[in-house]
Amino acid sequence: MPQVYINQLSQHAGEEVTLKGWLYNMRASGKLLFPQLRDGTGVVQCVVFKKNVPEEMWESVKSLGQESAIVIRGAVRADERAPGGYEIDVSGVEVVQAVEGYPITPKEHGTEFLMDHRHLWLRSRRQHAILKVRHTVVRAVRDFLDNDGFTLCDTPILTPAACEGTTTLFEVDYFGDEKAYLSQSGQLYNEATAAAFGKVYCFGPTFRAERSKTRRHLTEFWMVEPEMAYATLDDVMNLSERFISSIAGRVLEERGEELKVLERDTAKLELLVPPFPRLPYDDAVKMLQEGHERGELETRFEWGGDFGAPDETYLSSKYERPLMVHHYPAAVKAFYMARSPERDDLALGVDVLASEGYGEVIGGGERATSLAFLEEQLKLHDLPREAFEWYLDLRRYGSVPHAGFGMGIERCTAWMCGIEHVRETIPFPRMLYRLRP
RNA sequence: UCCGCAGUAGCUCAAUGGCAGAGCAUCCGGCUGUUAACCGGAGGGUUGUAAGUUCGAGUCUUACCUGCGGAGCCA
Numbered sequence: 459m460p461q462v463y464i465n466q467l468s469q470h471a472g473e474e475v476t477l478k479g480w481l482y483n484m485r486a487s488g489k490l491l492f493p494q495l496r497d498g499t500g501v502v503q504c505v506v507f508k509k510n511v512p513e514e515m516w517e518s519v520k521s522l523g524q525e526s527a528i529v530i531r532g533a534v535r536a537d538e539r540a541p542g543g544y545e546i547d548v549s550g551v552e553v554v555q556a557v558e559g560y561p562i563t564p565k566e567h568g569t570e571f572l573m574d575h576r577h578l579w580l581r582s583r584r585q586h587a588i589l590k591v592r593h594t595v596v597r598a599v600r601d602f603l604d605n606d607g608f609t610l611c612d613t614p615i616l617t618p619a620a621c622e623g624t625t626t627l628f629e630v631d632y633f634g635d636e637k638a639y640l641s642q643s644g645q646l647y648n649e650a651t652a653a654a655f656g657k658v659y660c661f662g663p664t665f666r667a668e669r670s671k672t673r674r675h676l677t678e679f680w681m682v683e684p685e686m687a688y689a690t691l692d693d694v695m696n697l698s699e700r701f702i703s704s705i706a707g708r709v710l711e712e713r714g715e716e717l718k719v720l721e722r723d724t725a726k727l728e729l730l731v732p733p734f735p736r737l738p739y740d741d742a743v744k745m746l747q748e749g750h751e752r753g754e755l756e757t758r759f760e761w762g763g764d765f766g767a768p769d770e771t772y773l774s775s776k777y778e779r780p781l782m783v784h785h786y787p788a789a790v791k792a793f794y795m796a797r798s799p800e801r802d803d804l805a806l807g808v809d810v811l812a813s814e815g816y817g818e819v820i821g822g823g824e825r826a827t828s829l830a831f832l833e834e835q836l837k838l839h840d841l842p843r844e845a846f847e848w849y850l851d852l853r854r855y856g857s858v859p860h861a862g863f864g865m866g867i868e869r870c871t872a873w874m875c876g877i878e879h880v881r882e883t884i885p886f887p888r889m890l891y892r893l894r895p
Numbered sequence: 896u897c898c899g900c901a902g903u904a905g906c907u908c909a910a911u912g913g914c915a916g917a918g919c920a921u922c923c924g925g926c927u928g929u930u931a932a933c934c935g936g937a938g939g940g941u942u943g944u945a946a947g948u949u950c951g952a953g954u955c956u957u958a959c960c961u962g963c964g965g966a967g968c969c970a
Binding site: 483485486487488489490491492494503505507508509523524537539540541558559560561562563564565566567568569570571573626642643664666668669670671672673674675676679681764766767768809817818819820821864865866867868869870880891892 | 896902905906907908918919920921925926927928929930931932933961962963964965966967968969970
């Protein structure tokens with residue numbers, strides 16, 4: 459008797475099969491039992507008729523609690539009454555472990571309770587669907603970059619100093635005599651590998667010790683950062699468009715079932731094809747100020763600042779597609795950003811604001827090439843020169859225009875799924891006040 | 896760090912300052928097609944912690960703890 463997975467059942471209609479999994483839920487009706495089996499690929503309803511099975515088997519199945527581990531043998535039959543279209547006429551059951559008192563019941567639960575039981579919550583349909591979408595987002599990211607000539611060059615997680623010097627870092631004791639920090643970006647190292655390989659990317663966990671408590675924040679998240687030698691701001695914007703569009707396409711193609719479970723409006727994802735609107739910062743400020751005059755925004759936005767969450771939401775609400783805002787004031791961007799040749803106070807940076815109010819999903823731009831400029835910037839930002847000496851070498855030996863961006867996997871996944879909070883898009887979220895499980 | 900909201904049965908939530916309640920889950924019983932099944936019964940409580948006001952506090956006051964939402968900051 460072949461062992462099959464639930465997502466292959468349609469290929470085995472009429473056959474006797476073996477399924478190995480866990481009891482998802484069970485309904486009973488007199489001499490009938492409807493155990494629902496979950497095996498990691500899906501859920502299938504099984505049917506047990508009392509008179510068709512031995513008495514002891516009937517009794518043992520009847521008493522099984524939610525999430526009991528079981529192996530079921532039976533015939534696959536197409537049936538309209540069954541959720542999923544197929545059901546199993548059970549002829550044999552092996553109880554691997556009978557379970558009593560599984561904490562997560564089919565009814566409603568609060569966030570705190572579910573997060574405390576995250577290790578079990580992952581088994582539920584919705585969480586399963588979200589993490590399958592994440593899996594596809596990650597594969598789409600890798601496939602896109604690999605097929606586009608990028609080389610994976612991962613950057614260190616333990617680093618000697620801040621990459622950008624601004625945000626808060628997690629500090630680690632490094633054998634007593636030195637301090638190390640968990641990486642908040644692979645950016646600077648990417649510039650080194652880009653000079654070696656041309657087009658590179660790093661993809662790994664990133665750590666930000668910000669005391670942020672919003673639906674868009676995690677203290678540990680995954681970020682993919684492509685970097686290209688001999689590239690400009692325009693190249694970054696072109697790449698961003700194709701990148702997001704290819705991810706959305708893959709999710710639509712491979713995760714239709716999951717998007718249905720999540721009740722995602724897929725029309726919104728179908729819109730994610732180039733070109734995306736491009737808006738200079740100056741024009742964005744005008745839009746925000748006009749919005750304030752019309753009473754659509756509480757506070758008047760002044761030129762020179764970085765956008766707050768309400769500003770981002772307002773701007774992106776004016777477009778159906780993601781909005782690329784570029785040419786920010788240099789003062790609000792990182793020290794390594796290149797300046798506009800026309801206006802020295804503007805940085806060649808771009809933020810991609812996701813549609814539907816999902817906020818900044820990509821941030822990037824063109825990097826400064828001049829040694830003298832960067833030496834000055836390090837001083838202005840009060841950064842330790844010694845720690846950046848290797849980085850300055852990149853400007854001494856074959857410095858060329860280069861550019862890249864970073865995209866947060868969890869923000870992207872939350873957007874694709876159409877869910878409220880990034881905490882559900884990573885198996886074990888790390889947040890302010892949440893380190894367990 | 897700041898602002899707001901919340902904490903009562905395993906879970907989700909009720910309860911004018913006056914007897915601690917319901918649904919689900921669990922256990923027992925019924926039902927041959929259930930779809931979050933349904934019907935009947937049973938068990939289940941230091942009302943987040945500490946102090947205070949009061950004849951009397953789940954309810955009012957103060958502090959603390961925990962969580963949620965938001966701001967700043969960011970991907």
